Amino acid sequence: MSDYLQALSEAFGVSGDERAVRKIVLDAIKDHAEDIHIDALGSVTALKRGTGTPAVRVMLAAHMDEVGFMVTGIDSNGMLRFTNVGGIDERILPGLRVRVGANALPGAILWTPIHKNRDQNVVKMSNLRIDIGANSQSAAESKVKPGDRVAFDSEFTEITDRIVRGKAFDDRVGCALLIDVLRGGPYPVDVLAAFTVQEEIGLRGALAAAQRLEPDIAIALEGTTAHDVIDPDANPDDLTRPNPGCKLAHGPVLTIMDRSMIVPPHLVRFLRETAESNDIPYQIKTALGGGTDAGSIHTSNAGIPSAVISMPCRYIHAPRALLHRDDYANTLRLIQAALNALTPGVIAPATTL
Amino acid sequence: MFELIKKLTEAWGPSGYEHRVREIIADEVRDLCDEMRVDGLGNLICRVGSGGKKVMIAAHMDEIGVMANYTEPETGYLRFANIGGLIYTTLHGNRVQFEDGAIGVIGAHDAFGKGRTSANGVDQFYIDVQTENGSVAREGQPASFWREAQQRGNRVIAKALDDRIGCVVAIEAMRKLNKQTPHEVYFVFTVQEEVGIRGAKAAAYGVAPDIGIALDVTATGDEIHNRKMAVRLGGGAAIKVHDTSLIVPPAVVNWMVNIAEADSIPYQRELLVGGGTDGGAIQVARAGVPTGCISIPTRFLHTTSETVDLGDVQACVDLLAGLLSNPIEL
Numbered sequence: 142m143s144d145y146l147q148a149l150s151e152a153f154g155v156s157g158d159e160r161a162v163r164k165i166v167l168d169a170i171k172d173h174a175e176d177i178h179i180d181a182l183g184s185v186t187a188l189k190r191g192t193g194t195p196a197v198r199v200m201l202a203a204h205m206d207e208v209g210f211m212v213t214g215i216d217s218n219g220m221l222r223f224t225n226v227g228g229i230d231e232r233i234l235p236g237l238r239v240r241v242g243a244n245a246l247p248g249a250i251l252w253t254p255i256h257k258n259r260d261q262n263v264v265k266m267s268n269l270r271i272d273i274g275a276n277s278q279s280a281a282e283s284k285v286k287p288g289d290r291v292a293f294d295s296e297f298t299e300i301t302d303r304i305v306r307g308k309a310f311d312d313r314v315g316c317a318l319l320i321d322v323l324r325g326g327p328y329p330v331d332v333l334a335a336f337t338v339q340e341e342i343g344l345r346g347a348l349a350a351a352q353r354l355e356p357d358i359a360i361a362l363e364g365t366t367a368h369d370v371i372d373p374d375a376n377p378d379d380l381t382r383p384n385p386g387c388k389l390a391h392g393p394v395l396t397i398m399d400r401s402m403i404v405p406p407h408l409v410r411f412l413r414e415t416a417e418s419n420d421i422p423y424q425i426k427t428a429l430g431g432g433t434d435a436g437s438i439h440t441s442n443a444g445i446p447s448a449v450i451s452m453p454c455r456y457i458h459a460p461r462a463l464l465h466r467d468d469y470a471n472t473l474r475l476i477q478a479a480l481n482a483l484t485p486g487v488i489a490p491a492t493t494l
Numbered sequence: 495m496f497e498l499i500k501k502l503t504e505a506w507g508p509s510g511y512e513h514r515v516r517e518i519i520a521d522e523v524r525d526l527c528d529e530m531r532v533d534g535l536g537n538l539i540c541r542v543g544s545g546g547k548k549v550m551i552a553a554h555m556d557e558i559g560v561m562a563n564y565t566e567p568e569t570g571y572l573r574f575a576n577i578g579g580l581i582y583t584t585l586h587g588n589r590v591q592f593e594d595g596a597i598g599v600i601g602a603h604d605a606f607g608k609g610r611t612s613a614n615g616v617d618q619f620y621i622d623v624q625t626e627n628g629s630v631a632r633e634g635q636p637a638s639f640w641r642e643a644q645q646r647g648n649r650v651i652a653k654a655l656d657d658r659i660g661c662v663v664a665i666e667a668m669r670k671l672n673k674q675t676p677h678e679v680y681f682v683f684t685v686q687e688e689v690g691i692r693g694a695k696a697a698a699y700g701v702a703p704d705i706g707i708a709l710d711v712t713a714t715g716d717e718i719h720n721r722k723m724a725v726r727l728g729g730g731a732a733i734k735v736h737d738t739s740l741i742v743p744p745a746v747v748n749w750m751v752n753i754a755e756a757d758s759i760p761y762q763r764e765l766l767v768g769g770g771t772d773g774g775a776i777q778v779a780r781a782g783v784p785t786g787c788i789s790i791p792t793r794f795l796h797t798t799s800e801t802v803d804l805g806d807v808q809a810c811v812d813l814l815a816g817l818l819s820n821p822i823e824l
Binding site: 397398402403404405406409425427428429439440441442443444445446488492493494 | 509510511520530531532533534535536537538561562563564575576577633634636686689692693695696697699700
């Protein structure tokens with residue numbers, strides 16, 4: 142699997158401060174692409190020139206940022222108030238291990254022990270604090286400032302020979318795939334790689350990157366929710382409960398539609414046929430939750446036909462996600478097979494009268 | 495005009511899958527424009543005339559619908575996600591049509607119990623699209639609602655009048671202009687309005703107009719216990735003053751009102767609370783575009799029995815043709 146996934150997963154890069162991830166990306170691609178550029182928002186773009194003439198310009202987007210928190214204030218007792226950056230379920234917060242600020246200070250989100258805590262209701266984020274061991278406001282202020290980012294504190298672990306666990310697979314796994322795409326090849330198409338910023342708070346970096354790159358077609362590379370676990374709100378014995386989505390170890394996931402876009406049917410067909418002709422297992426995602434960078438890319442400029450290829454990951458937007466090595470290998474194979482098969486004719490059906 | 499309305503409203507085209515509607519419209523307007531192309535998202539862009547002001551007219555081709563996303567393992571029923579804003583009380587027993595023509599029927603959980611009075615999520619419904627040999631559709635396939643168009647006096651009742659009636663207004667205005675206009679007019683039949691005004695955003699960037707006009711349906715204030723608003727069915731073309739997505743510049747409103755009065759076209763001012771149109775995306779394209787909207791008053795929006803008045807539709811056609819036949823000074 143990727144040589145970079147562990148470093149990428151363990152790097153702290155909450156939306157708006159993706160520096161640590163960017164450094165890893167730049168180091169990994171520097172000898173494998175040209176026109177490496179950091180744009181005004183912080184996204185990294187790079188070109189891997191194609192062998193075809195003229196080469197189709199394919200934008201591949203993976204976002205560097207992860208969900209996390211931001212310090213919003215410091216109480217008189219040295220506890221840190223915070224808010225979320227990106228979508229995080231309040232139910233996972235109590236007792237959570239976190240890292241605060243550029244120096245990655247270890248901290249924990251406070252929780253009162255069960256002796257005092259009979260009420261089983263979810264506690265609002267605004268009622269929780271981060272404890273960094275400071276016993277006064279001034280002690281905390283010497284280490285932390287409002288605006289500092291806070292990330293999940295979670296190491297990358299191989300829990301079986303096939304499954305790894307870590308944070309931020311959404312979307313460091315996309316970054317790892319994109320690095321491997323650049324380090325592989327060459328392809329007949331021009332690959333316009335975009336390692337984007339601020340996806341989790343509104344698909345922002347990808348918009349600016351797409352406007353500058355002006356691709357012919359775009360594919361977002363994502364780590365997406367594998368739904369093959371029990372829905373916490375459902376009766377686990379009720380098998381009629383709808384539970385659409387994708388499964389771990391069932392191959393790359395093709396999006397038909399999500400909250401940010403509808404993938405053009407001819408591009409879905411192209412990706413399905415590419416997978417089938419290369420004997421790559423794949424699955425369809427039609428669960429409507431979430432969006433991807435392709436959501437802001439496809440409506441940018443005068444309209445860019447766009448698709449999404451995702452890897453199934455369990456427990457994303459939480460400190461410990463799981464992914465399967467076979468899914469990584471098959472997703473990379475599908476991306477590379479698609480790049481090798483992409484011709485102007487693949488894009489044309491959308492624009493033919 | 496009813497024949498064209500029937501053909502367009504009965505066409506299959508949920509958001510993201512507008513290709514059939516595009517084919518029908520392309521055939522209809524091929525001889526009414528100077529140039530025609532389709533952009534990367536599927537918007538059909540038709541130019542009429544040159545010189546003068548560059549005007550973009552937008553009517554959306556897509557309609558609300560459903561996307562099958564899960565097959566029940568035990569029963570073979572399909573679960574689905576919404577495409578656009580569904581009204582849950584209209585779903586039980588309603589018919590949907592898949593691209594190959596297969597008709598499905600939507601069922602509600604506990605239809606004679608709780609489902610009778612409340613439904614708060616799309617996961618409380620399912621689609622039966624089974625034959626004696628099992629389901630003939632599967633996850634990943636979209637469907638639109640199905641109902642045939644009918645006429646009652648001067649009123650037309652059909653699905654997808656939102657916004658095929660806007661497409662009709664554009665087509666009939668093109669017919670009336672017969673390629674004669676002092677302006678460079680782009681009639682754009684847009685995609686994916688119902689899922690977030692996506693097609694018009696890209697089209698407006700591509701066209702780069704000086705002025706924008708959206709053509710879309712608006713609600714009426716003459717239904718019982720619904721939002722109070724001044725628009726009524728049969729009251730003429732609705733000239734938008736504002737909605738949730740767009741505050742029409744007063745100069746644009748006045749331009750439309752002046753033409754309506756000069757040509758004795760019945761009109762009413764429209765202020766819509768809750769709702770937007772392609773105009774919302776056009777106005778913020780590039781460095782900003784003064785944008786207005788001509789709305790067609792429509793009862794029972796987002797149901798299979800949307801209702802318009804043909805007199806209102808004709809007023810919209812006349813107003814649009816009038817706007818494009820005269821010099822424009824904003």
